[in-house]
Amino acid sequence: MNRNAPPRDADAEAVISLNSVWKVFGARSEEAMAAIQKENLTKPEVLARFNCVVGIADVSFSIRRGEIFCIMGLSGSGKSTLVRHINRLIEPTAGSITLLGRDVMALSGREVRELRANRMGMVFQHMALMPHRSVRDNVTFPLEVQKKPKSERWAISQRTLAMVNLEGYEDHMPAQLSGGMRQRVGIARALASRPDILLMDEPFSALDPLIRRQLQDQFLALSRRLNQTTVFITHDLDEAIRLGDRIAIMKDGRIVQIGTAEDIVSNPADDYIAAFVNDISTLSILHAEGVMEPLEKLELPAGTDMASLPCVAPDCPLDQLVALAAETENPIIVSDETGKTIGVVTRTALLNAIGGRNAPTNGSANKEAPV
Template structure:
């Protein structure tokens, strides 16, 4: 039976920088201070403030926020590249904060691999040997690690470039090398820290598609850090939106866009075309006689805009099917009502 335990379980996590940092989380009077007020009163900066969430097995979990929101500090706390001030982190039920140096080394080498914004490639090594570097650190023999590295190079679409050096590659190709290097050690979790923010838009889109493909094909757990809302909505199964070190909302892209938790989130998603994110779940109605037997088929996760195209093309309601079962139907009026309600909410906001 597959484990239902979260890959990461984070509870009440704080990371505070400054004098007497360990006293900040326990002091009730600091809980509601803004970042500026906290620094003015204590000289400390709380990069992560009382954060709790779970990352489920096989999930692409995105942490999104503007610069200075604490998202990069948070992802580094997960494997103690940065030491948390207080709180708990468990990986597969094992307390990360209780791990000794050898256990942490094992976690970072075998179980959780990081893909950074700056590629960190070794300029004097070939693509193949850069990809094999983590396996070399693990002590794997040269022939075996190069064979495995070659498979990873092919997996990320760099076949034929194995013997080039990083300086002979484009930015997107270099980022693919970094991704292949992380995949080569076969980690349980891939941690991405704004990996594509320095890339040109077209290359960035290609790399997003590559990550989505790998996630779909392998079902590997991913924690993905970004400041880009469209990237978060594209990559994430669930999104944690951060502000000033706190998580202000955790939810699916549809939940974040369709039911923002507060005015900050509402402003963040204001310009998102909701019909491209909202799914037919929000527009379904029960099937009437005969409607469950014919008409185009959509899934519960089909977006409203895609369902509108299906219904307009066919001229009849679309069936919402899952596991061979008709859950309901969506018709033109129901779909347009979703769009209209969204527009009304935008006008009201």
């Protein structure tokens, strides 16, 4: 993953942005919403007073073009509900949603359907293929909705199925395929109309671990090639870390923390996230940048000079740092591309990082405040 390279399309416009989106389920949702905004009720209070369930509470984020944005949370945390707001399969009770510069809430029914057909693709946890249609007809369903001629549909289905390594399966029925293959058909279907936005609702959760790993790799390669903006729902933190440029962690309908994997692992916003992160091995997630300390901390041992110290780039992963530290007693210097020294990794800092204790430095710089 190229998360340490400069972000693709630097300063690109926000493709998806949600602003203080709320969803309250129940017959008296409007009333409940008004009360929530006025009196700041808690979830159980809303349930007791209005018999309404708060599905999404005050969620805001924006996603850049080309970014893979993971929304991670346990079941019932509202992540699947949230992703359905983006294509308006579920209507928010309050808040605004902007997609590709357009206010989704202001669109007519026809415009929403056009947006779904042309600009968005969606992948479902249980594939949701149509059992009565062949693989080809499943893949080209979005094009059929757009009334594309058959010849074009056939060509596109061939091309798209090739992208997910399923050439030759056009005329099979979904029931004849394995779970992993079916989900690749699901991905091909989502990609068929070349959408700008890909919504993936726990696409790999129902697959066994080996197949899941394989599909994650395929998906990453594909995503890098197509430069699509992806919202990826998962309940698995490992998956979120592997795939996500940024990760949003949800609990009880709220986003608790948004940040890169490194931010979240090194600076969990609260105990809830800390408990999750506890088991994540820091070795492959943290980088020199995340564990380094300011240069002032450097205490040069007598008789050594700066130039003789080992020197690494800011994105040097922790495991390489450990290997280096094993060879030398001295601290390790971190310098950027221009050769400018920007920090120092001491043994203490390194051991603390491996032990899972927070590096005392700049980790919280780009962490967004929890909602």
